[in-house]
Amino acid sequence: MPEDDEDQSPPSDLRSQPPCSPNKSRNCISSSSSQTFPDHVLENVLENVLQFLDSRCDRNAASLVCKLWWKVEGLTRSEVFIGNCYALSPARLTQRFKRVRSLLLKGKPRFADFNLMPPDWGANIAPWVSTMAKAYPWLEKVDLKRMFVTDDDLALLAESFPGFKELILVCCEGFGTSGIAVVANKCRKLKVLDLIESEVTDDEVDWVSCFPEDVTCLESLAFDCVEAPINFKALEGLVGRSPSLRKLRLNRFVSLEELRRLLLLGAPQLTSLGTGSFSRGDQSDEQGPPDYAAAFRACKSVVCLSGFRELMPEYLPAILPVCANLTSLNFSYANISPDMFKPIIHSCHKLQIFWALDSICDEGLQAVAATCKELRELRIFPFDPREDSEGPVSELGLQAISEGCRKLESLLYFCQRMTNAALIAMSHNCPELTVFRLCIMGRHRPDHVTGKAMDEGFGAIVKNCKKLTRLAVSGLLTDQAFRYMGEYGKLIRTLSVAFAGDSDMALRHVLEGCPRLQKLEIRDSPFGDVALRSGMHRYYNMRFVWMSACSLSMGCCKDVARAMPNLVVEVIGSDDDDENREFVETLYMYRSLDGPRKDAPQFVTIL
Amino acid sequence: MIGQLMNLNATELCLGLPGGTKAVESPAKSSVRNKRGFSETMDLMLNLQAQVVGWPPVRNYRKNMMTQQKTSGEEEASSEKAGNGGGAALVKVSMDGAPYLRKVDLTMYKSYQDLSDALAKMFSSFTMGNYGAQGMIDFMNESKLMNLLNSSEYVPSYEDKDGDWMLVGDVPWEMFVQSCKRLRIMKGSEAIGLAPRAMEKYCKNRS
Numbered sequence: 001m002p003e004d005d006e007d008q009s010p011p012s013d014l015r016s017q018p019p020c021s022p023n024k025s026r027n028c029i030s031s032s033s034s035q036t037f038p039d040h041v042l043e044n045v046l047e048n049v050l051q052f053l054d055s056r057c058d059r060n061a062a063s064l065v066c067k068l069w070w071k072v073e074g075l076t077r078s079e080v081f082i083g084n085c086y087a088l089s090p091a092r093l094t095q096r097f098k099r100v101r102s103l104l105l106k107g108k109p110r111f112a113d114f115n116l117m118p119p120d121w122g123a124n125i126a127p128w129v130s131t132m133a134k135a136y137p138w139l140e141k142v143d144l145k146r147m148f149v150t151d152d153d154l155a156l157l158a159e160s161f162p163g164f165k166e167l168i169l170v171c172c173e174g175f176g177t178s179g180i181a182v183v184a185n186k187c188r189k190l191k192v193l194d195l196i197e198s199e200v201t202d203d204e205v206d207w208v209s210c211f212p213e214d215v216t217c218l219e220s221l222a223f224d225c226v227e228a229p230i231n232f233k234a235l236e237g238l239v240g241r242s243p244s245l246r247k248l249r250l251n252r253f254v255s256l257e258e259l260r261r262l263l264l265l266g267a268p269q270l271t272s273l274g275t276g277s278f279s280r281g282d283q284s285d286e287q288g289p290p291d292y293a294a295a296f297r298a299c300k301s302v303v304c305l306s307g308f309r310e311l312m313p314e315y316l317p318a319i320l321p322v323c324a325n326l327t328s329l330n331f332s333y334a335n336i337s338p339d340m341f342k343p344i345i346h347s348c349h350k351l352q353i354f355w356a357l358d359s360i361c362d363e364g365l366q367a368v369a370a371t372c373k374e375l376r377e378l379r380i381f382p383f384d385p386r387e388d389s390e391g392p393v394s395e396l397g398l399q400a401i402s403e404g405c406r407k408l409e410s411l412l413y414f415c416q417r418m419t420n421a422a423l424i425a426m427s428h429n430c431p432e433l434t435v436f437r438l439c440i441m442g443r444h445r446p447d448h449v450t451g452k453a454m455d456e457g458f459g460a461i462v463k464n465c466k467k468l469t470r471l472a473v474s475g476l477l478t479d480q481a482f483r484y485m486g487e488y489g490k491l492i493r494t495l496s497v498a499f500a501g502d503s504d505m506a507l508r509h510v511l512e513g514c515p516r517l518q519k520l521e522i523r524d525s526p527f528g529d530v531a532l533r534s535g536m537h538r539y540y541n542m543r544f545v546w547m548s549a550c551s552l553s554m555g556c557c558k559d560v561a562r563a564m565p566n567l568v569v570e571v572i573g574s575d576d577d578d579e580n581r582e583f584v585e586t587l588y589m590y591r592s593l594d595g596p597r598k599d600a601p602q603f604v605t606i607l
Numbered sequence: 608m609i610g611q612l613m614n615l616n617a618t619e620l621c622l623g624l625p626g627g628t629k630a631v632e633s634p635a636k637s638s639v640r641n642k643r644g645f646s647e648t649m650d651l652m653l654n655l656q657a658q659v660v661g662w663p664p665v666r667n668y669r670k671n672m673m674t675q676q677k678t679s680g681e682e683e684a685s686s687e688k689a690g691n692g693g694g695a696a697l698v699k700v701s702m703d704g705a706p707y708l709r710k711v712d713l714t715m716y717k718s719y720q721d722l723s724d725a726l727a728k729m730f731s732s733f734t735m736g737n738y739g740a741q742g743m744i745d746f747m748n749e750s751k752l753m754n755l756l757n758s759s760e761y762v763p764s765y766e767d768k769d770g771d772w773m774l775v776g777d778v779p780w781e782m783f784v785q786s787c788k789r790l791r792i793m794k795g796s797e798a799i800g801l802a803p804r805a806m807e808k809y810c811k812n813r814s
Contacts, residue, residue: 111664113664114660114662114664114665114666115660115661119704171666171668197668197669198668202699309672332669333669333673333676382665385663385665385673386663387659387662387663414663414665439663441662441663443659443662498662498664523661524659
């Protein structure tokens, strides 16, 4: 499942000059003895050793040892992660790393997902593809998140990299089924084609038929987000000639009946299945209702189940045969009532990851808590994502989860009512929490039992969950909540704030108190110039800061931009309204090694 | 001729509803008609019953899936899910600037108003209030029509059986369902080229 957001590296290793080694004295001994060996021998030895280093963190550390290590590390790094595509230019990438096989690149800031930024802001993959086409002909994998990718880009990619194996597009847009068709057709070694929550235009191209006719190398094919009908016969053929296929996620244009046929073809090898619409078409039941459970019985290896895009609940029990094996279950597109849900979850003892809609209600969450003792990650999305909607889950569900699922590490919870008591309980019951994202949908809502602000609840979370790295807050919050964050949130790397806080002090607490803060996104909160200035010592150590609908003035942003030349300070707003010149609608700033970008659209002003 | 037409309920074209008699109900949205910038639109959104842009923070992709489920939940069986169910009038809907197409089954709607509401919901994340507010196009009032077509508001147009692009609302609803092959929601200023032809054909259909 998508949405993993981890990076541990500042891009210090991407500087064009190797760093001055602070360890010179320590190296003295080794360098004097190394004088007995020619440099290139040492280099070879180092290369052979460093190539085993996988972790980004380790590699970044290694590259800081001395010039030689910096150089050799650059030669041996095969997977590069770039958390912000504008932090450096493609040219710098290809200069620093010579043998890249795999690129992970992230583009737009997350708040762009919520219409807080006009479209066409940027994050185009094009310059990256064209630069890498020349520098890395052996490129195998590209994994993009929130990037703008066109069909032409996909075509260039397909043509430039003969050994291309993995294409993963998460939350991307700008392309359509014609681009997919080119990739399917030209990338003969393709193992992974994962389109996850991306906007894909229906160009009316039968892309499934574009895969080569021989046996394929496909291991993973995920197209659940493609909003276009597919040629089912071609899909059947494709599954039939893909013996390595382990993950298959269908879109909603595949009916239950078609799913059944596919499962009968290839079920035993599948480990991950996206079930498509999970509803029947118009077929008449001549022989009575078909036995879908038999198809699922054949899925002996399936541990990850998703889909249910247009669920017909009466068929849900068909999945029972796989429930006992499931470690991951995604019901988040299925409007399931508690009564339909409980018999299913009752069998899911091994479940570690569970996504669902709040239609399962507190009752459903209690059932999860009773059964899923191994739960690590829980995400509850709102069926009716409006501020004034009903809200069928509350603090009761959260309390139950905290008591039943002690191993919980990651939570995303949308609700309309919450209490401090439930958060305090969770902070004590779930010490393994690293990600805590609570969205109380009604803005500024207090504890609905006591009427107080939600300060104490979130305070307990940051204080007691000592491993917390990601936090999103909501509800009525005063500066006190932020004081807690600054005091206790020592490991927090990502913080999301909306409609919270009373004054600049709140943001100051965070900027001064959270040393590991990398990603800060704030909207509609009363933080102004004083707060912004208070963080200047931090911004070079952060990936980005987003502040929209706060109280920032243009003058202050200009000051920050002037004082910090390696920081790109973007002011995003309406292009032709002079009245907005003094106040900054949206500030998005990020460190960059290569200065301001050249592709900024008209509505972006770079200070 | 036009005066006579005003008396024919079946083909009445007012702000909204051939066949319906209610006035268009979009009070909050109908007030602002002039060109809006991005943040002005955000202000407008803030004033509209406290529905705030981008809040709650649910991605458009997910919101669209939910909207689709809700509308298809209201429909009877044999809708677009089945593919080509008998009797469905599936047409593609594109909107200028939106990155993907949608499909609607025209037989699922009973009137222009129904269709307009559904389209507004479908593309709400892109239009941010710039669509649906004006209700259906008032062909009777030429100056209003021209104003609309000069604005940055979105208007729906459709491709008819003859391959011509027309403004939605020029013919009775039933006739529209039969002849509409495709829908395109475009900026008023771009639709201006359609107007003369729309008027011409409108008059032709009347005689």
